[in-house]
Amino acid sequence: MLAIDDHDLGTPERKSGANCGALVTLEIDGRSVTVAAGTSVMRAAALAGAAIPKLCATDSLEPFGSCRLCLIEIDGRKGFPASCTTPAEAGMKIRTQSEPLGRLRRNVMELYMSDHPLDPFQCKAGGRCELHEMANVVGLTQVRYAAGGRTHSDLPADASNPYFTFDPARCIVCSRCVRACDDVQGTFALTIEGRGFDSQMTAGQHERYIDSECVSCGACVQACPTDALMEKTVLASGRADRAVVTTCGYCGVGCSFKAELRGDEVVRMVPNKDGLPNHGHSCVKGRFAWGYAIHPDRVRRPMMRKTISDPWREVGWDEALGYAASELKRVQAKYGRGALGGITSSRCTNEEAYLVQKLVRAAFGNNNVDTCARVCHSPTGYGLKTAFGTPAGTQDFDSVIEADVILVIGANPTEGHPVFASIMKRRLRNGARLIVADPRAIELVRMPHVAADYFLQLTPGTNVALFNALAHVIVTEGLADEKFIAERCDPREFGIWRKFIVEPRNSPEAAEQVTGVAADKIRGAARLYARGPNSAIYYGLGVTEHSQGSTAVLAMANLAMVTGNLGRPGVGVNPLRGQNNVQGSNDVGSFPHELTGYRHVSDPVLRAEFEHEWGVTIDPEPGLRIPNMFDAALDGSFMGIYIEGEDIAQSDPNSQHVAAALGAMEIVIVHDIFLNETAKYAHVFLPGSSFLEKNGTFTNAERRISPVRKVMAPLAGKEDWEVTCALSNALGYPMNYAHPSEIMDEIARLTPTFAGVSYAKLDRLGSIQWPCNDAAPDGTAVMHTGQFVRGKGRFMLSEYVATDERTSARYPLILTTGRILSQYNVGTQTRRTRNVVWHAEDRLEIHPHDAEQRGVRDGDWVEVASRAGAIALRATITERVAPGVVYTTFHYPESGANVVTTENSDWATNCPEYKVTAVQVMPTARRPERLPPDRVIAAANPGGR
Amino acid sequence: MEIHHLVKMANEIGGYFAAMPDHEEAVSSIAQHLRNFWEPRMRRELIAYARHDEGNLKPIVREAVLRLAAPAANS
Ligand code: SF4
Ligand code: SF4
């Protein structure tokens, strides 16, 4: 079912203009209408205000022409063609209404309705069933076929998916769901089986939905014109009465949604057709897994305690904030100005993250502020800023549609960034070539209608060697784009780099020794990437979370520059950001060395602007980063912290070290929606608001700022930005904003790349990609078009340095980590939803060879021991990982993946090296205290959403 | 702070910049990196350590750290 306020034009838009089709003018029911060539008559008619009845067509899918309801008459042509499959042509004269058309359409509808309740009140779509709407439109009031004929009404419904049901009795076999699964999602889980009356839609090979390939994206549910595929929440609560546009609170794709509400109750989330990151598509998390927001575990009142061994005491906001402020002041008086700091999360809005860094810099009087991007994409910030001048992805998501060669490295888009992956898969099905570099055979390597041309299965920790070898081939085989380099890049730096990269130690043959990837494969991939003509790199934490994370980002920038793959659609260097607001929280000054817009605090002119706006003096020295804060806590010089939205006890490496540091602090203030692991060390707990309970903005991986709108009142009474303001006021530094729009106005005043951003403009445009200023008033899709932000592109040396984390006889395997589609990060949100049915525990993937050597069978408990610690997991035996490599996800804190990871980190940014840990794996009798999967599922969402 | 940890981090920074062919550029880049990203108490401890280091800091890193101690650069 479409969103309640969607207007369906029947077939997809066709573009006109440069590189696209011309315009054509035709006449429909006497009205003249002009559309891009290739537009269907159906769409042209809808645009002209003469909507044609339809069933199998919808504007998110290419037309199929099966229902025969959309017939029209064309002057000078015989018959009654289907308007959905007939392209508009110049000079056509079309009639959409006539006596014969009416008769034909009623006949078609009558057949459909003979197998469907005619009474709309029996329909669970609650007045949104297109079948009933069409019956009405064509004037069908009764069905002549006698009752008692063959129908599908006794077919059993499939309610196996936790979020939606399929009722075959209500299915009209229009195949909209099948096409949505194929074309929009790219999963190919559904088919129409049988012929004529016996034809039926089925998941997989006659399976239940839950047992099929279905990834529960919901595209089929949205495409279904009847109540055959329906959200369970709609079946339970009835249809919504209003919709509010907002942005997903999960990953860095930042899908735009319509939250559909009945009163103040969320009934369902429907991806927004006008949303530019997602074009009306979404994944299982955004569409369905929002039940955590109303989970009974939500904390609704502030709490405090004197020591962390005391029980929590619920208090009012004033008492909690007053105590927090007095403790912060006491600690600062005792240990000095630098003894306090703050951490924000990439789940915070831009406005919230901005306020926390302002609180630290203005009220605490130091620069000890950091954000969880430290542990994920800080090397992206360092690398892309150094090379290009701005620490952000170079493209918009849609750019991938123009890519000819796609290089995916250290990212698993189908699991981590599923909606972007769907766009990418579509491009791959349409002919783009694919190179995947990953220690593990991710789904993209081989899936329906997609196969990688090159799968470079490298040893974890050797990305830089691989990048260097690719560049070596390009330069030594004369494949470099000399013109681009001469025009766009710094010649001196290029000269130094060129000399470095052609050295034999960077050859594919040398890299083969290090990476384990055959030299000829490296050569082939390098040639393919260089040939393009449009080659684009997409990468994730498998690049950044390494001791050489920053070097790897620089090496990718070198690759893109040496082949001229920058500054136009279809190319670029594109980080896939894990969380919804990684980009944004960095943009607004969450790093300890930078004010908003990535400008260093040491710049006196810049500081003066902020000092003028804020009325304080700003410390010119960089502050502590998250891991430095822990070290300083243990040496007694960092004793108080305010943490908003981040569970550092769980998500930072070496959990014991973090716990010791938190335990050493005298005031720990945790501001979160759940009592998380970090709260075990907290003295004050401030209850947070979920993304449904507040106003603000998120900025996704394509620099797109999108609105987050309050659709329900905050459960604890305050939006998060209000809490930070209140804490600041209690500390004596006034923060008085009436609305987050005022915070954004302040960011815009202080930040040249945001100068043109305002809530009014966001309302008008829907979303804005920064830079947005006088030079680009509506924002910027592709960066570095005429020249790089820093002027000349900068080739940087990228010497491969092996990580200190080495395998040995004691720790012979390398553990690397990743994520899966249904879960999100440490699972705080998704574990409190029915998504746990797909992943109720973290498992260790191990190659059959390594398993056999150790006597490990599939499903056995094994101990995974590293130099830092040991954990127990159950094993899954699979050839997805190479021999010598084991892999796990980190969605369940009790499996403790971060107990084994080490303290190694990226040389430039201290981003932890999560992706390489030397371990031993052995069968174990140890059974960690943990709920069994069925209990996890039962406990996940007692509220039932 | 854990001085071994600071030394390790500084050596890793040095490990990157040491590849630069121009020694002077490498040393000043290391110093600038520490100035840009290290909080003063970390720099202070490393400088104090570097004065008496017995070979744990890479020579190029020690050179850069001692340069940080010079009044002009010690902001
Ligand atoms: S929910 Fe998504 S993946 Fe599953 S059948 Fe529907 S469209 Fe396909
Ligand atoms: S989690 Fe990501 S891909 Fe899924 S709906 Fe949300 S923003 Fe979109």
Ligand code: FES
């Ligand atoms: S809507 Fe055109 S044939 Fe079904």
